[in-house]
Amino acid sequence: MSYSKLDDKNVTAFIPGTIIDVKVKPGQEVKEGDILVILDAMKMHNRIIAPSTGRVKEVNVKPGDRVSKGSVLVSIE
């Protein structure tokens, strides 16, 4: 049994949905609270925001992608 540490580096999908917009590129500086991607799910264009300030390491999605729950959308370093 493992535990999940407070993760403010990897941003995941809270529910399956469709990516409708990607606001950041790898290497870009982001501030805590900045919008990273827009995820269409649960009748909402959910703003997926940066949980911490840093540099975008990876962007794993593009508009139109269907994502599953828990998949890492963007990672920050």
Place this chain on the structure above:
Amino acid sequence: MPLKNKIEELKKRKEEVLQGGGEQAVAKQVAMGKLTARERIIALLDEDSFNEYDMFVEHDARDFGMDGKVLHGDGVIIGTGTIYGAPVAIYAQDFTVAGGSLGSMHARKITKIMDYALRMRIPLIGINDSGGARIQEGVNSLAGYGEIFWRNTLSSGIIPQISVILGPCAGGAVYSPALTDFVFAVNKISKMFITGPEVIKSVLGEEISQEDLGGARVHAQITGNAHFYAESEYECFEQIKKLITYIPWNNTRKARKFEPKEPKVSYNIEDIVPGDPKEPYDVRNVIRAIADDSDFLEIQEKWAANIVIGFGRLNGETVGFVANQPLVMAGVLDVDSSDKAARFVRYCDAFNIPLVTLVDLPGYLPGIDQEHAGVIRHGAKLLYAYSEATVPKMTVILRKAYGGGYIAMSSRHLRADFVFAWPSAEIAVMGPEGAANIIFRKEISEAPDPEAMRRQKVEEYKEKFANPYVAAAKGYIDTVIEPSETRRLLLHALEVSSTKVADRPFKKHGIPPF
């Protein structure tokens, strides 16, 4: 001996106790970045308002070489004082004296001030900073904890109980805060767990730091055990003081009334909520556009942020706000957000605080993990809490109110006193997409162009049912209002419900789905 000399002796004795655990122990406390127990009380209470009792209490342990030891105040300070003029009873464990460990006399001091708070019907504040049970006192320590827990439960719903975690609070000790109404935690100082890292390592072989196991951030974000999070002790005390202004002294009173103030003009309610129901917004700004002076004290801000709870004022009177947060996880209800809101509703009901519920949610969060985590019984808590509450209940439906979520969020059917809906409200059994797919399944599948037919039927359903007027036609909502009328109508609702009578059949107590 002349009286003067006796007074001198008293002063000397007091001076002695004020040393706490002595210079070295105090230096250690300071090195840990912590205030001493006495400094904390002074920082929290009104100036010169603190009166201490049981200063000269001594421990009564005889075993393991304890009989010769002097422990000033037995490691805890108790007394009474005021916060913005409101009376409070307080205890603060003194970590500099034997690590703030809890022996029988230490516990007896705490239970004495708890009894006092209950008898006088005034709030109780407990500052926890203790290594845990005093091992040398054996089962007497456990008895002490048990006596504290029993009193926490007895006082629950009668006087406000506040726990402040300013150091370790481990093992059995954690249950006292858990039984109280509000838990305050400070970054890098608070540590709360039932079994610490050493036990976890020896029993399970798992390694984790104290901070990652039960630090302030963990309890503010993951567990929900902490209601308020602060970066420093002083910030924490300001939070406590602010909370005290919002709550009554006990369950027979109303919270203090303040001078009414209009919301700040910068919060324009019509600009906050987008017309497109798929666009998110921060519902806290709607609360600020409604509440006096746009002032809102949020509780459990970081945990289960898909629902927002906290205190504000309307026309000077404290109200409890419960609002779905479209900005986080589309504002869904799930296990944690149901727990969070349900407990808050019960708190407000116990302490005569009217409830204002703002509704905009797609429903309950689907998923195997949610179902297996027991979302049925957790979700039921919210229905129970709203149904049970007899304080004035005002509901405003801003946009989406679908299915079980509509019922749960203080609907007419759970005896809301007033239900207002904005023209943007969508009150229906489910969203247009899902509903059209079910109702028009045959037409869609048999159409030459099923996708076009599906879209047409969704639009038809949307037009017919995704509005407030079907519910208004049945009287399930009282009136459809313009957003700018919201505050005025809530003020009016509050005014006319101040003499509300809501009799319920006698029972010893209900059986909520804990």
